[in-house]
Amino acid sequence: MTVDASLVLANILTPPILFFLLGMAATLLRSDLEIPQPITRALSLYLLFSIGMHGGVALARSGFHLATLLPLGVGVLGSALVPLVAFFVLRRRLSVEDAAAIAATYGSISAVTFITATSFLEDQGVAFGGHMVAAMALMESPAILVGVLLARRYQAVENGAAKGETALGPLLREALLNGPVFLLFGSLLVGLATGEKGWATVKPFADAPFRGVLSLFLLDMGIIAARRLDALRASGLFLTTFALAFPLLNASVAIAASALMDLPAGDALLLTVLFASASYIAVPAAVRVALPRANASLYLPMSLALTFPFNVALGIPLYYAVITALWS
Amino acid sequence: MTVDASLVLANILTPPILFFLLGMAATLLRSDLEIPQPITRALSLYLLFSIGMHGGVALARSGFHLATLLPLGVGVLGSALVPLVAFFVLRRRLSVEDAAAIAATYGSISAVTFITATSFLEDQGVAFGGHMVAAMALMESPAILVGVLLARRYQAVENGAAKGETALGPLLREALLNGPVFLLFGSLLVGLATGEKGWATVKPFADAPFRGVLSLFLLDMGIIAARRLDALRASGLFLTTFALAFPLLNASVAIAASALMDLPAGDALLLTVLFASASYIAVPAAVRVALPRANASLYLPMSLALTFPFNVALGIPLYYAVITALWS
Amino acid sequence: MTVDASLVLANILTPPILFFLLGMAATLLRSDLEIPQPITRALSLYLLFSIGMHGGVALARSGFHLATLLPLGVGVLGSALVPLVAFFVLRRRLSVEDAAAIAATYGSISAVTFITATSFLEDQGVAFGGHMVAAMALMESPAILVGVLLARRYQAVENGAAKGETALGPLLREALLNGPVFLLFGSLLVGLATGEKGWATVKPFADAPFRGVLSLFLLDMGIIAARRLDALRASGLFLTTFALAFPLLNASVAIAASALMDLPAGDALLLTVLFASASYIAVPAAVRVALPRANASLYLPMSLALTFPFNVALGIPLYYAVITALWS
Amino acid sequence: MENVHRIEIVIDAPNSGRVLELLADQGLRDYTLIGGVSGAGERGVQRGDDITGVSNNTYILTTCLPERLEAVTSALRALLSRVGGLCLVSDARRVRH
Amino acid sequence: MENVHRIEIVIDAPNSGRVLELLADQGLRDYTLIGGVSGAGERGVQRGDDITGVSNNTYILTTCLPERLEAVTSALRALLSRVGGLCLVSDARRVRH
Amino acid sequence: MENVHRIEIVIDAPNSGRVLELLADQGLRDYTLIGGVSGAGERGVQRGDDITGVSNNTYILTTCLPERLEAVTSALRALLSRVGGLCLVSDARRVRH
Numbered sequence A, B, C: 001m002t003v004d005a006s007l008v009l010a011n012i013l014t015p016p017i018l019f020f021l022l023g024m025a026a027t028l029l030r031s032d033l034e035i036p037q038p039i040t041r042a043l044s045l046y047l048l049f050s051i052g053m054h055g056g057v058a059l060a061r062s063g064f065h066l067a068t069l070l071p072l073g074v075g076v077l078g079s080a081l082v083p084l085v086a087f088f089v090l091r092r093r094l095s096v097e098d099a100a101a102i103a104a105t106y107g108s109i110s111a112v113t114f115i116t117a118t119s120f121l122e123d124q125g126v127a128f129g130g131h132m133v134a135a136m137a138l139m140e141s142p143a144i145l146v147g148v149l150l151a152r153r154y155q156a157v158e159n160g161a162a163k164g165e166t167a168l169g170p171l172l173r174e175a176l177l178n179g180p181v182f183l184l185f186g187s188l189l190v191g192l193a194t195g196e197k198g199w200a201t202v203k204p205f206a207d208a209p210f211r212g213v214l215s216l217f218l219l220d221m222g223i224i225a226a227r228r229l230d231a232l233r234a235s236g237l238f239l240t241t242f243a244l245a246f247p248l249l250n251a252s253v254a255i256a257a258s259a260l261m262d263l264p265a266g267d268a269l270l271l272t273v274l275f276a277s278a279s280y281i282a283v284p285a286a287v288r289v290a291l292p293r294a295n296a297s298l299y300l301p302m303s304l305a306l307t308f309p310f311n312v313a314l315g316i317p318l319y320y321a322v323i324t325a326l327w328s
Numbered sequence D, E, F: 001m002e003n004v005h006r007i008e009i010v011i012d013a014p015n016s017g018r019v020l021e022l023l024a025d026q027g028l029r030d031y032t033l034i035g036g037v038s039g040a041g042e043r044g045v046q047r048g049d050d051i052t053g054v055s056n057n058t059y060i061l062t063t064c065l066p067e068r069l070e071a072v073t074s075a076l077r078a079l080l081s082r083v084g085g086l087c088l089v090s091d092a093r094r095v096r097h
């Protein structure tokens, strides 16, 4: 597959990916380059706002069909089942809480990886459906519930006292009303409701500067991700391997499912990226509250410092090469 | 007036208003969606910068005429008289300080309501004069002075000791050199001084993304406004009624004055919106310092959580429907 | 030279310069106008990102020639020699540490002055080479090393104990890996690596709104600079004179060198501005750590509140008038 | 001046709401809160740099009259033993106005 | 180490300038200031979320030698009784350098 | 509750890394850090407003057991005498959990 190498290179030689690598380099070389946290948060809100509006107007254009609902269902199902698999694999080596937290992390998705994949598709001139943004929004939360329920179930056996720490109500709210998830859903709905006319008014804000903002944001993500590499050294080979291999497994499943559903290549890539990516937005926040005993030096660095860079730099073009090879 | 309903709907079904409602929903549903405060402040500075430059270049285009000065004079006069009326209405139920603070709030104006109204006009394809931005800038401060002087006058009678708390000098400075007011004025002057040439260089920043930034900002305003709804519950029906009815009264006066001055419909709407809106920028800051005994859980929530949403979602199209009905 | 006056006026009557003056006025009139610090930092990161990408793609277009390397070499050499001259001038009146700190400040460069000069050139319709951005990046750091080495050398004589305070290793790192310098270099490399294709994707972010962002940033710089004017009053006429005269000396040297190298007028102006400007980014941070005894109420206010405003409002058009007069 | 206990708590941002609820349950409704704090403790480094603020700590300051201290600290102890964090108690005088 | 009084004041942002002026009048020119603070007290909740910062508090820390304490606190009491806020005094030792 | 010394340090941002290193060298690895602080002291006003943060201070809070205090404060004294800053020590009780 010579295609791979050139696609990987084409992907890496774009400003967003190079800025991501620049950010990692800054941290590793001990530069004091740093983006103030309110800006980090603002950039991420911008990206969610923009991708939400973009998906919404795309949905308004295409309308709802059974074909658009199918990948949503598969996505949600995947987001609930992946943590189950992950949990029992991880349980062999880790405590219940740690296994559950990491399982939830990998069942959920990374919005930034998804957004980077949409930029990749744009560069390839390949379209994607607005409903894939809905799939992303829907896949953020189920894994959280599954992860926490798993912890409850198995903690109970080991440690009666810890049971029932958090009621399920607040947890559900935290999972579904988590800020970024809420903004993504909301923007999708606004995009859907205001259609072409609304989109025309916000497009110069939400669309034209998108790639530039993404570059600056990925610079920041590179800085932040590299700071977490340290923590991984302590955690050993098992988790490093998991963080790189498990996404490949999930990607394979997603590609197979996409083939069965006969998704267009663009949508197939996005579904694959959702399966293969791991959360560092909705899940860590929920896990801190619901599973405070889980070690934050494991689940966050794995997702942020290994799986995310891997997917963004190599995974996206790789998955796409496989998809185009299989689809043709 | 079937016109009303469709205008109201047309206004609501735009991204800025829907994002405002989304923000309110986020708070009411207890989502943790939140925009960091430095970003809130930056967005508001951007809006003032942009509307100021926009008004300045419009003034440079149109030049000054007697016709442009008339609404400015009426605006300033209104901003000084409205607090007098408000004070004596409110005085029946509230302490001197509270009545004065609320009176100042309603005499002054809301820049964001004004800006939303300019977007509304743009959507309707209706022009407005750059001098209306000057009117907005001029109407921010007089109400503060009137409010504080009223408090001084009547406090003196009730409570000798509190008199003379703040010298009038610092107060005048606070009122006239308040950061947002200063930026608005300054941008207007820069726009006027640099004309078309200057505007051409900043337009891609100040104009193209304006509506998108406004949407994000109103999302934030929705979040912040809804947080203040709680405080209102305690304050009872009187103030809630005031916060919704008094703007209607002011709007009626402004529409009548606009008709007498024979203002174009666009300018008439903006003058109406200035009269009908209440401050949550210049006034609260000045009142905190000059009338520290006034209850901040009254004047701020009234303006931010009742009058502002009402004007932005319903008032603007309503006033415009009345204006177009009368003007034609 | 009637040219001067009209150029100076043309330069002043642009939004960036007027907003700078507006910011100074805000502080001097004691307005509470203020831009939150995270925004200040974000705006400066944006400018470095944009000018870096812009320079990188320009370099990719032009390629490297001996002619592009020459001004870089001269720039670096100047940045190392200027502090020597400055140090021995200042040493007559100031302590070793203060003299060294100010010397480093004036040997290094001001990115914002450079950026303002590129906007000035754009307005004049004059091109400049992308390698001048590289020159800027290269000229940030050498002066720091020279300044600190001078302090070491002469401190040793006066005060044995203070010697060896900081190892040279960390200092070198601080100088070369200073956040803004790193971002500027990195963006230049990304611009170079991704060429036209990369530039096309980020241009709507990095180019179109550039002038508007610069205006807002200079507003902020005006506010911040004017706050430092106070500190200068205490420091007397000697340093004020130095802060205004030394840049003129450096500018003359740079113009002469540019003439000898036969640089195009645009590049000559930029090299002149680099020589004439003084640092308030890389140097103060490094000096705080390496020369903690140097008085921060001297080097920062001189550079920020005197040299910077002078260059931005008067220096740029003045230098350009001289250059065009000589070149023609 | 009135003798009070000065209670300061540092806790990860996602759990800070629980502390405020606990304090309110104990009758301590007045507090001062500083967000965006970083730190390091038994649970590792909180860098205060991420997108959602999970790596932020929150600093909470409150005061408590001597007779309530025992109840408040034992409630805090119970919470912190589950979710981590620091709680320091010191003596102070409050300027009454 | 030198015995000092540690004075900490929490006040709404718009009035914080007055505290600094008062301290300077009392000869206390050294201070540390933390902005963007939120809180709750007798005057309600300060959410620290609005556009202009009126709903922000400011935290100010200063030190004072024992002989000056009385004058400083009574000046502070007079101010805070008008504009609200918290003032705590505690004992500390300053590391002299 | 355990008796501890509460050590708080205010220092200009560029030098704050040195304080954390010094504390770690002294075995104090746990700390709380508040950035973006302004202030005034012997070295003039730190306005906390500039582009790079040199005019910012950093507030660092840590705790130390009585037996370690002497060593920690003398190390801090040596650093602060070179780069400036404030160090206060007070007594507190830590809620053990």
Ligand SMILES: Nc1ncnc2c1ncn2[C@@H]1O[C@H](COP(=O)(O)O)[C@@H](O)[C@H]1O
Residues within 6 Å of the ligand: D010, D011, D012, D038, D039, D040, D041, D042, D043, D044, D045, D046, D057, D083, D084, D085, D086, F030, F031, F032, F033, F061, F062, F063
């Ligand atoms: N000894 C200490 N001194 C100062 N801050 C501490 C100390 N121990 C813990 N903290 C703070 O409390 C947070 C949570 O503590 P922990 O649960 O022990 O990780 C840390 O991130 C620190 O900010």
Ligand SMILES: Nc1ncnc2c1ncn2[C@@H]1O[C@H](COP(=O)(O)O)[C@@H](O)[C@H]1O
Residues within 6 Å of the ligand: D030, D031, D032, D033, D061, D062, D063, E010, E011, E012, E038, E039, E040, E041, E042, E043, E044, E045, E046, E057, E083, E084, E085, E086
């Ligand atoms: N007992 C307290 N403990 C901590 N902070 C307080 C306390 N009382 C008041 N404050 C702070 O001081 C601010 C103003 O207080 P007040 O004027 O009582 O509303 C509040 O918003 C809190 O941040």
Ligand SMILES: Nc1ncnc2c1ncn2[C@@H]1O[C@H](COP(=O)(O)O)[C@@H](O)[C@H]1O
Residues within 6 Å of the ligand: E030, E031, E032, E033, E061, E062, E063, F010, F011, F012, F038, F039, F040, F041, F042, F043, F044, F045, F046, F057, F083, F084, F085, F086
């Ligand atoms: N007495 C004090 N009270 C509170 N903060 C202080 C005091 N002295 C110094 N500081 C803080 O420590 C920083 C550095 O102090 P200095 O090195 O004395 O300028 C100042 O900017 C203040 O933030």
Ligand code: NA
Residues within 6 Å of the ligand: A105, A106, A107, A108, A109, A110, A250, A274, A275, A276, A277, A278, A279
């Ligand atoms: Na996944």
Ligand code: NA
Residues within 6 Å of the ligand: B082, B105, B106, B107, B108, B109, B110, B250, B274, B275, B276, B277, B278, B279
């Ligand atoms: Na009004």
Ligand code: NA
Residues within 6 Å of the ligand: C082, C105, C106, C107, C108, C109, C110, C250, C274, C275, C276, C277, C278, C279
């Ligand atoms: Na220079």
